[in-house]
Amino acid sequence: MSATNTSVSPDLVVDLERIKRDINTLAAIGFNDADRGIYRQAFTDADMAGKHWLLHRIEENDLEPASDGAANISGVLPGKSDASRVYVGSHIDTVPCAGMLDGTLGVVIGLECLRVLKAAGLELERTIELIAFSDEEGRFGGMFGSEAFTGALTPEKLLSAKDLGQTLLTDAMLAQGLDPKRALEARRDPARIAAYLELHIEQGPVLDQNLLQVGIVEQITGLQSWSLKLMGEANHAGTTPMDYRKDALMGLADFAHEIPRILAENGGEHSRATIGQAEVQPGAPNSVPGLVVFSLDFRDPSTDTLESLSQAFQKALAAISRRRGLKFEVKVQGDIQPVPCAPHLKDVLEAEAQRLNLRYQRMLSGAAHDAQMVGRVAPMAMIFVPSRGGMSHSPAEWTAWEDIRAGANLMLGTLLKLATSPDEVSS
Ligand SMILES: [Zn+2]
Incomplete structure (x- = not known):
């Protein structure tokens, strides 16, 4: 465990009501009455409506809304130095007939953390950026936004990606008024990424069965x-x-x-x-x-x-x-390939989980995430929250609000620590 300063504003907490409101609002975008599922597959009208909703929320909170060439959506809370950034994110696209939390929860919690930190008016050393990646779920193969972000997207991949109905990714982007070629410009310099943090539902039964509130991911499986x-x-x-x-x-x-x-x-x-x-x-x-x-x-x-x-x-x-x-x-x-989470980031997460008296365990991720892409080029860590009955990719996907609160506060404390003590992420 790292000996870190735990005295930075330990009173900051997330607003669960605001998180609930955002999750419920986003759940209505792409919702299908007939099967109660959400249909927000990448670059559909519903996905674009979700992106616009998110941009609007970011703007409302004065967090510098932006969209890159891969249509990844960003919000920024500037730090006072030019040190490399701390990123927090996930995705808001869904599989067909999805539940309301996969991906969305990580984005909404990232937004909430930025709001709380902004309202607290703290002087952060590092800039924190929220990012919602495009097509994580795989309408066009998956991890499109995080591949573009890390520079793993090639022109061949961009031009050949198709969905099951044989629609080209480039056509789907053009139909939404996006210039697909610009996706190749979405790469960020890995040296400028101090850390990428992602909170996600576990999508398996382990935390639920063990009656734990959060999981600290050791590694994402290959x-x-x-x-x-x-x-x-x-x-x-x-x-x-x-x-x-x-x-x-x-x-x-x-x-x-x-x-x-x-x-x-x-x-x-x-x-x-x-x-x-x-x-x-x-x-x-x-x-x-x-x-x-x-x-x-x-x-x-x-x-x-x-x-x-x-x-x-x-x-x-x-x-x-x-x-x-x-x-x-x-x-x-x-x-x-399997990707390990950064040891120093896991240590910060664990120290925070202990400070918050959370019931947690270290665990493996059996599912792939955007964090897997980012983890290839920069330090990465993940927080899991329990999935009721291990259910995911289904309208039955659920996590107790209190567990969501626990995970969100763990993210908030961790972001604050990483953004206020630059030496923390330099290992
Ligand atoms: Zn996901």
Whole structure:
């Protein structure tokens, strides 16, 4: 734990009513009565309305509203020195039929922290900037805004990104009056990012089950996503003897069955693997399947473990294909490396959690976040608050207001500490 000065205005607290109002107002933008879900996918009219609402709130509070080339929305509370900035943020775009907290909570709490600090009239050493990143949830692949912010966005990616309906990202941006080329200008110099902090709902059951108020994230897990093909031979379901078949679906069944063994032998306690999608061809009840196209998503906090899982999966596919007379093909669609949170930032968070007498634990993030992108180039840390029943990406997503208050006060105290003591973030 770091020996930090805990005497800076310990009386500052967030206004929970104001947080509630903002969350409820934003929840109405893109809300669908029929299924009670929120539809604010990136660069839709609802998403743009959310961005405008946020800009307006930032303006109202005199926090220097701005929007960069990737349509990331910012608000700024200036510090007195030219030291590198402290960032706080998340995203306000949603998956289809979303709940009201994923992403939104982190942005609203960041806004609230800036409001409280501004009203307190403190002299901050460092500038604090609120940022709401575009397309975190993946209408066009995900992490678009934070990729642009960190310089990971390439012209190829920008020009080729499409949604499921084959709409190009560039067309979606043009339709909203945005110039897509400007997204490549959204990069900030990593040397000017002292810290990036993100508060997010856990989206898993751990904090809720352990009756804790907040989690301090140790690390964000790595993830590989594959698209696979098993190729056999389509044939007549009645006339082809069982021994003569090259049944691609049976190959997939064998592979799925191997997953628990592979995780036990090559994985760790946090390893996860999922086949979430499969398509059988020709897809007729009276045909032996000649082809299956399926997905594999696997995650682990260790790069070495991900590599060892990758090899074990390929080995199993090779053995199964040999046995069943199939061919296989693996295409790596996504490869996100695990990213550790900055130790000195975790220490500040933990010291603050103790000062506030919060019930907390250190934990892993199994989901990807904007923080993962920023964490590749600058010091990053995350706060989790409990998700009721572990529910997320659903209208049932919920966190108790008191836990939201606890997480928000932890963010407020941490931002204040980082912005007032420049040496704190220089490690
Ligand atoms: Zn999110």
